Amino acid sequence: MTDTRAILVTGGAGYIGSHTVRLLAGEGRKIVVLDNLVHGHEDSIIDTAVDFVLGGIGDHALLRSLFQRYDFSSVVHFAAFAYVGESVTKPLKYYRNNTAEPLALLEVMEEFGCKNFVFSSTCATYGIPDQIPITEKTRQSPINSYGRSKLMLEWILADCETAWGLRSACLRYFNASGCAEDGLIGEDHNPETHLIPRVLMALTGEAGPVEIFGTDYPTPDGTCIRDYIHVKDLAAAHAKALDHLANGGNSVRVNLGTGVGISVKEIISAVEKVTGQTVPLVLGNRRAGDPAHLVADPSLAAELLGWRATRLDIVETVRSAWAWMNGPKRGRYATKS
Numbered sequence: 001m002t003d004t005r006a007i008l009v010t011g012g013a014g015y016i017g018s019h020t021v022r023l024l025a026g027e028g029r030k031i032v033v034l035d036n037l038v039h040g041h042e043d044s045i046i047d048t049a050v051d052f053v054l055g056g057i058g059d060h061a062l063l064r065s066l067f068q069r070y071d072f073s074s075v076v077h078f079a080a081f082a083y084v085g086e087s088v089t090k091p092l093k094y095y096r097n098n099t100a101e102p103l104a105l106l107e108v109m110e111e112f113g114c115k116n117f118v119f120s121s122t123c124a125t126y127g128i129p130d131q132i133p134i135t136e137k138t139r140q141s142p143i144n145s146y147g148r149s150k151l152m153l154e155w156i157l158a159d160c161e162t163a164w165g166l167r168s169a170c171l172r173y174f175n176a177s178g179c180a181e182d183g184l185i186g187e188d189h190n191p192e193t194h195l196i197p198r199v200l201m202a203l204t205g206e207a208g209p210v211e212i213f214g215t216d217y218p219t220p221d222g223t224c225i226r227d228y229i230h231v232k233d234l235a236a237a238h239a240k241a242l243d244h245l246a247n248g249g250n251s252v253r254v255n256l257g258t259g260v261g262i263s264v265k266e267i268i269s270a271v272e273k274v275t276g277q278t279v280p281l282v283l284g285n286r287r288a289g290d291p292a293h294l295v296a297d298p299s300l301a302a303e304l305l306g307w308r309a310t311r312l313d314i315v316e317t318v319r320s321a322w323a324w325m326n327g328p329k330r331g332r333y334a335t336k337s
Ligand code: UFG
Pocket: 082, 083, 084, 122, 123, 124, 146, 173, 174, 175, 193, 194, 195, 196, 198, 210, 211, 212, 213, 214, 224, 225, 226, 264, 287, 290, 294
């Protein structure tokens, strides 16, 4: 059964948020996006039935006015900073935004009796895993402030469940990738640090040669292996999580990945296949804090939510990202900070 009441989506103008909003609104759900546009783009919300509110998740007065105006059944919480490197140099910025600010949101949810929370967690909460593939039983031992800021919110959600019955779905994303195939919305961070857009930008001329961060890892080709999960598959998992909670399901903590590991060099090969161009490369040193190998065991999400990744061909994922890079909107985003 699909929920017919309004859903508050924080950070809905961001990369994963906007793809999720598009899917949820397309299913006829009433969506209200709250986004401060620090990193988001208002025109990535393309469905006219979506209400957009400019503001922050730490603003009690704004939140109260929204909860009074809309009868929210659930909150989907994307709003967060997500630069791992920056989190190491500016930990307080991350703990403030990713851990402290959501407390206001949770306080207002408690006040209004809204008890369903879907949370963008991350595989960065596992740190350097002691087993591959990573299951939800793998020890969570994050190695940077970003991962810790997200893990702490997972703990807070569990405490709210004990105290006042909040139910949550903590969705631990692996490497979000790809874009809507029509090129209308996509990945647009500034600065862009993620591998696939960074490699494509080396071809569009928006950035210089790609530096491969480390070629001496204990992997078959010496480069890091990640689990690249298509953003539209991630969006679909949020719809499943919302329905699971709306139908009275228990809280879940699940990995969202494909279960397939792909190396940095394999990504570069996929880009060369899609574009027909040779990627300019520099072989660099390891980037601090990069685990060699991160791949999900996604079976628990299948069991508990009935969700599975469906876009498993990395060439097609790269093709969708390339469609966005060359699409009608990308140009006007390119300069936004
Ligand atoms: N890489 C390069 N060169 C680049 C960019 C990346 O070699 O210019 C490599 C990285 O070293 C890594 C892989 O490509 O091995 C993927 O790097 P990304 O920066 O795209 O992604 P990460 O795996 O580092 O991080 C992503 C998200 C985080 C999230 C993390 C979870 O950016 O928000 O996944 O592991 F926490």
